Amino acid sequence: MDEQLFWGQQQKRVASSLRKEKECERIVNGVCYAFAKSVLGMKISKAAQEVEKSVDTQSHQWTYNHKIVIPYKVGWFSQMKALLWRSWMSILRKPEVTKSKLIIVIVEAFFFSIIYYGQILNQYGIKNLDGVFAFYVTNVTYQNVYGTINTFCSEIPLFTKENKDGMYRTDTYYLSKIICDIPISCVLAMLYPAIGYYFIGFNLEFSRYLTALLIMALVSQTALGAGYIISVILPRLEHADAGINILLFPLLIFGGFFLSIGSVPTYLQWLADLSWFKYGYEMFMINQWYGIPYIQCNTNFSESSDCIFDGAEVLSTASIYPDDFWIAFGCLIILTIAFRVIAFLCLLLRTYRNE
Structure with a gap:
């Protein structure tokens, strides 16, 4: 009887942990989405896109070695x-x-x-x-x-x-x-x-x-x-x-x-x-x-x-x-x-x- 009670408690803890994990994931996703839509988040995203375009247009200044970029x-x-x-x-x-x-x-x-x-x-x-x-x-x-x-x-x-x-x-x-x-x-x-x-x-x-x-x-x-x-x-x-x-x-x-x-x-x-x-x-x-x-x-x-x-x-x-x-x-x-x-x-x- 004690053994059944023990395993029952363990199952409740696991279920509780899963519910908390999903709740945490939902909160984190919400925070990330809100930050991406914020003024600061949009500025960072735009700056990253400009850097990526700059690297593509100036690729002749870089040496490629097995897809690793090594600048002089x-x-x-x-x-x-x-x-x-x-x-x-x-x-x-x-x-x-x-x-x-x-x-x-x-x-x-x-x-x-x-x-x-x-x-x-x-x-x-x-x-x-x-x-x-x-x-x-x-x-x-x-x-x-x-x-x-x-x-x-x-x-x-x-x-x-x-x-x-x-x-x-x-x-x-x-x-x-x-x-x-x-x-x-x-x-x-x-x-x-x-x-x-x-x-x-x-x-x-x-x-x-x-x-x-x-x-x-x-x-x-x-x-x-x-x-x-x-x-x-x-x-x-x-x-x-x-x-x-x-x-x-x-x-x-x-x-x-x-x-x-x-x-x-x-x-x-x-x-x-x-x-x-x-x-x-x-x-x-x-x-x-x-x-x-x-x-x-x-x-x-x-x-x-x-x-x-x-x-x-x-x-x-x-x-x-x-x-x-x-x-x-x-x-x-x-x-x-x-x-x-x-x-x-x-x-x-x-x-x-x-x-």
Whole structure:
């Protein structure tokens, strides 16, 4: 009997709760309806409709990512200014890195200057200067490619996160990065001939000296572009290290140091055309030997026919022609721009995939 009484009381409580719930719902709906019809409610509704229309008409200012609206915080120029400042400050915050690179370059430049000091324009000098050209182009290439992947690879995760959060665009980040890298890479590359040019005994004309500096700057920028491509495609450092060897080894082979430029097989000519080693080597050779009227023949050469007697003969032996200078110059410019564009497109594709 007590159990029946208990359950009866529970049913009455539930029924009472349901009646109260319905009564509360009726009251709440009445209040909401009254507020919607009030002057304040109608003003709020009208303002909300205007905001919705404004968003629809200005949708080009927003970036859509899986139906989530992500606005950039500031405009293009403000992003560029802030990222340039940040990129430059990241360099200044680590002066020991720049100092170590500078010390290494100076030591290497003086070391090679001592080894090749006072070259004479004779048959031995031709071969020795060939070795200096190979060292300059190869060393600057590896210096810039490795330097790029060591910094760029570590920054990609942070860039991906900040770009996804709408903090800045891909192009502003990339442009700020390459702009800040240009002066340091050019200065470090030009230090090699700046220190060793007259020590070693290159062509004494001052215009040739300035041209040698320009060649090194161009080679460094082309190598820097190749480093960007490797860093974006292979963002993990261990993979990028392997990618360097895969990319650079064939280009180095067809650079003119180990294989004569004129003996490259036709079906591999495209590799030689992509080799900035080749263009840098050609420009150095022309800058050094063009216009040299006489080269000594060493007394211990068995036959005078083995001797090369002037600069034009040095160039023709290497399958290089004076007119190739400006072609090589243009090709380095094209490769420098093309590599950076390719790296940017790869970075842009990477951001879309991450979204």
